[in-house]
Amino acid sequence: MENKEKQKKAAAIAAASYIQDQMTIGLGTGSTALFLIHEAGSMLREGRRFQAVATSEAAEALAVSLGIPVLRPEETERVDLAIDGVDEIDGSFCAVKGGGGALLREKIVAQKAEQVIWIMDESKPVKRLGTFPLPVEVLPFGAEWAAETIRAMGGKAVCRMKDGRTFFTDNGNMILDVVMKEDTDLREAAKEIRQIPGVLETGIFDRICSRIIIGTGNGVRELVNPNPVKKNRKVEREEADGKKQECRE
Numbered sequence: 001m002e003n004k005e006k007q008k009k010a011a012a013i014a015a016a017s018y019i020q021d022q023m024t025i026g027l028g029t030g031s032t033a034l035f036l037i038h039e040a041g042s043m044l045r046e047g048r049r050f051q052a053v054a055t056s057e058a059a060e061a062l063a064v065s066l067g068i069p070v071l072r073p074e075e076t077e078r079v080d081l082a083i084d085g086v087d088e089i090d091g092s093f094c095a096v097k098g099g100g101g102a103l104l105r106e107k108i109v110a111q112k113a114e115q116v117i118w119i120m121d122e123s124k125p126v127k128r129l130g131t132f133p134l135p136v137e138v139l140p141f142g143a144e145w146a147a148e149t150i151r152a153m154g155g156k157a158v159c160r161m162k163d164g165r166t167f168f169t170d171n172g173n174m175i176l177d178v179v180m181k182e183d184t185d186l187r188e189a190a191k192e193i194r195q196i197p198g199v200l201e202t203g204i205f206d207r208i209c210s211r212i213i214i215g216t217g218n219g220v221r222e223l224v225n226p227n228p229v230k231k232n233r234k235v236e237r238e239e240a241d242g243k244k245q246e247c248r249e
Helices: 003-016 031-045 057-065 103-112 143-152 186-194 233-248
Strands: 024-027 051-054 079-085 094-096 113-121 134-138 156-159 174-179 199-202 204-206 211-216 219-224
Touching: 003 031, 003 079, 003 113, 003 211, 003 219, 024 031, 024 057, 024 103, 031 057, 031 079, 031 113, 051 057, 079 103, 103 113, 103 134, 103 199, 103 204, 134 143, 134 186, 143 156, 143 174, 186 199, 186 204
Parallel strands: 024 051, 024 079, 079 113, 113 211
Antiparallel strands: 094 204, 134 174, 134 199, 156 174, 211 219
């Protein structure tokens, strides 16, 4: 196994230690998440009991083949923990995801999850986002118009291809891979792109993770996000319940 693959596997195994009995976990998509799904399958065979929501058809198929119970989003009210890889992430815990084409489902699951862990090899942390093209999921209808609008913003937008054909997501949509000028604030650009008619979502995942786990040549590093955009869902519920109690009193 190549060194980078060893690092991904080490990060996945470390993240799997956060899976507890009776959890509903969000299973990510891509080469790093693949190691996590295999590790979760091993844990299940050893007696751990949990269920999952998958972020892609490929992740679901692998999970099912390993005996992991997979639910549709409408079949569960919660996701306790989501674990997934990233394409790059900066020092503020803002990540770019979507290289595997599952960014919309990944964001839905991550937003629902009480905790989010991003796992990666040591090449993924960067000083500045933008080396990896920003994936943008768009409706096929008017996709080229959306691309033209991004070009008018000063970016390059290329329709993703696979095996010589247009790539379509599990949702039946297309992906534009976007590269902006070097001095562009990618988070702000993503907000602007998100407003273009036909754009469904961008691959910016801004500080949504609880922690990141990095596989390195010298073991595993874990970094906790001190300022996540969202609070832990459990804390939010407790605060909401407290306000209801105050109202009743």
